[in-house]
Each structure stands twice: as C-alpha cells, then as structure tokens.
Amino acid sequence: MASFKDQTLLVTGAGGNFGRIAVEELLARGATKLIAGTRDPAKLADLAARGVTVRKVDFDDAASLPAAFAGVDRVLIISTDGIGKRVAQQTAAIAAAKAAGVKHIVYTSAPAARPNADAGLGIEHYWTEVALAQSGLDFTILRDHMYAENNLMGAAHEIATGQLFGLIGDRGTAYVTRADAARTAAGALLTAEGKSIEDVTGPAAVTNVERAALYSQLTGKPVNSIAITPPELTAGLVGAGLPEGFAAALVAFQVDAVLGFHGVVTDTVERFSGRKPQTLADFLTENRAALGA
Numbered sequence: 001m002a003s004f005k006d007q008t009l010l011v012t013g014a015g016g017n018f019g020r021i022a023v024e025e026l027l028a029r030g031a032t033k034l035i036a037g038t039r040d041p042a043k044l045a046d047l048a049a050r051g052v053t054v055r056k057v058d059f060d061d062a063a064s065l066p067a068a069f070a071g072v073d074r075v076l077i078i079s080t081d082g083i084g085k086r087v088a089q090q091t092a093a094i095a096a097a098k099a100a101g102v103k104h105i106v107y108t109s110a111p112a113a114r115p116n117a118d119a120g121l122g123i124e125h126y127w128t129e130v131a132l133a134q135s136g137l138d139f140t141i142l143r144d145h146m147y148a149e150n151n152l153m154g155a156a157h158e159i160a161t162g163q164l165f166g167l168i169g170d171r172g173t174a175y176v177t178r179a180d181a182a183r184t185a186a187g188a189l190l191t192a193e194g195k196s197i198e199d200v201t202g203p204a205a206v207t208n209v210e211r212a213a214l215y216s217q218l219t220g221k222p223v224n225s226i227a228i229t230p231p232e233l234t235a236g237l238v239g240a241g242l243p244e245g246f247a248a249a250l251v252a253f254q255v256d257a258v259l260g261f262h263g264v265v266t267d268t269v270e271r272f273s274g275r276k277p278q279t280l281a282d283f284l285t286e287n288r289a290a291l292g293a
C-alpha cells in the first residue's frame with residue numbers, strides 16, 4: 001500500500017470534532033508535514049504547541065484560499081456545517097485546491113448522495129461530489145453513514161418515555177462512530193490513490209426495533225419502537241420544537257433507511273483505519289451516562 005505520510009497534508013475544519021480526531025490519527029500514523037486548517041487558528045494553539053502547522057482556512061473567504069492551499073499535496077476536506085451554503089463553500093475549496101496544485105482530495109460525503117428532491121442533506125454532498133469529479137483531480141469520496149453519536153440526541157428522552165418513534169418499513173442503519181469515520185478519513189489521506197467512492201459504515205445495520213431493545217437492555221427500562229408515517233414523524237419532531245428544515249432533513253434520512261440506503265455494510269473503516277468499527281452496542285455502553293438512566 002502506498003504511503004503519503006511524508007507529503008504535505010492539509011486537514012480543513014481541523015477545529016471540529018471530526019477534524020480533531022483526524023489530526024490526532026495522522027500524527028499517530030506518522031504524518032511528517034501536517035497542516036491543520038481552521039477558521040480560528042487560536043483554537044488550535046495546543047496543536048501548534050506540539051509542532052503542527054496551523055493555518056487559517058475559511059471557505060467563505062475566497063481571497064484567503066490561495067494561501068490556504070499553497071504547497072499542499074493532499075487535502076482532507078471535511079464537509080462544513082453551513083447547511084444551505086455548502087456547495088458554494090466546498091466547490092470554492094476544490095477549485096482553490098486544484099489551482100494550488102493539490103493532487104488528491106478526500107471528502108466526507110453522505111450515504112446515497114444524489115440530486116433528487118427527496119435526498120435531504122445528501123443534495124449538497126452530491127453537487128460537491130460532482131465538483132470533485134469535474135476537477136480532474138484524484139479523489140476519495142467517503143460517504144460517512146449516520147454517526148452513532150446522532151442517537152445520543154434523542155436517547156434519553158426515548159428511554160424516559162419508553163417510546164422510540166421511527167418509520168414504518170425501517171430496514172436499519174449501519175451507524176458508524178465519528179471516531180471510526182475520522183480515523184478512516186485520516187487513513188485515506190495517508191494511503192488512497194486514484195478515484196473512488198466508499199461507503200463508511202459500522203459493522204451491522206441496526207433497526208429501530210433493535211435499537212429500542214438495546215436501550216432496554218442497557219437501562220433496564222422498557223422501550224418500544226413505534227412505527228409511523230413520514231408526515232406523522234415530521235409533525236412529532238416539529239411539535240417537539242425542532243425547526244421545520246431540520247425535522248425534514250432528519251425524516252429524509254429515515255426515509256432513506258426505509259429505502260435500504262443506510263443498511264449497507266462495508267469494510268471501508270477496517271481497510272483505511274486498520275481497526276474493526278465499533279458496534280452500536282459497545283458505543284452505547286461506553287456512553288451509558290448520556291442515556292440518562
């Protein structure tokens with residue numbers, strides 16, 4: 001397997017949760033010329049103190065992008081949280097990377113990214129993937145499946161009420177931990193060649209019925225999975241106080257799980273990170289405190 005550990009590697013969004021883990025993994029795996037890019041370099045003073053080059057990288061600031069990508073051989077572009085402006089942000093980054101002579105881009109995308117109107121947040125990832133393909137550069141598109149962490153947002157409430165609402169026909173989701181996905185991205189930055197699209201998944205598809213059973217086992221409280229329609233789920237989420245756009249995006253993910261898009265299981269995590277992905281049961285056990293019981 002090729003190793004690019006001695007090339008100049010840039011991680012954008014290094015100040016985020018995912019970026020921090022990716023940078024640590026790159027250091028642990030011997031990267032010698034690592035640049036941590038972030039909108040706010042002051043937040044990465046600890047990395048700078050450890051000898052990592054910290055550079056300002058803000059996709060919204062077009063004038064700064066040539067300097068941001070200067071001298072970089074390979075870049076990990078972590079998708080931003082700027083929902084609604086991500087295509088503009090990320091295509092600007094891809095264009096700047098190409099202009100600066102970057103040879104390979106790793107990008108964190110989403111499962112079943114597509115332009116279809118029902119694809120929720122996947123639409124922005126799709127158009128970013130298109131920009132990558134049109135750039136002519138080599139790329140590794142990592143379609144990161146649902147983070148196991150996402151479950152922690154609703155778990156305590158679901159356990160307290162004993163009700164886990166999901167969609168009729170759910171076929172399961174291969175939850176992957178953020179840490180496994182970030183270590184996979186680091187591995188791709190260090191070793192991937194050519195052009196590829198990879199689904200980054202946990203070790204098994206877990207249905208809502210199985211997730212409710214896990215919550216029961218871990219807490220001793222009865223939790224039932226209740227299957228409803230997409231409009232009912234949307235109304236419930238909005239009624240619970242979620243903004244409409246966010247509720248629609250969450251329901252779109254669940255509809256994709258009904259379609260089977262989230263049930264895919266691959267060996268991508270193990271291939272790039274060298275470790276088996278953590279199971280949802282182990283992740284929840286580790287995060288038992290967040291279950292509120």
Ligand SMILES: NC(=O)c1ccc[n+]([C@@H]2O[C@H](COP(=O)([O-])OP(=O)(O)OC[C@H]3O[C@@H](n4cnc5c(N)ncnc54)[C@H](OP(=O)(O)O)[C@@H]3O)[C@@H](O)[C@H]2O)c1
Nearest residue numbers: 013014015016017018038039058059060079080081146147
């Ligand atoms: N698969 C899933 O279930 C799932 C769930 C949630 C999120 N995601 C995606 O995964 C990404 C990383 O997750 P996370 O947990 O690390 O999120 P996070 O901690 O909220 O980080 C947000 C990220 O967006 C970057 N960013 C925001 N505006 C930017 C700009 N103008 N230019 C460049 N970078 C910008 C941040 O970089 P700096 O702060 O360093 O500038 C940071 O890396 C998210 O941004 C989102 O696209 C996936």
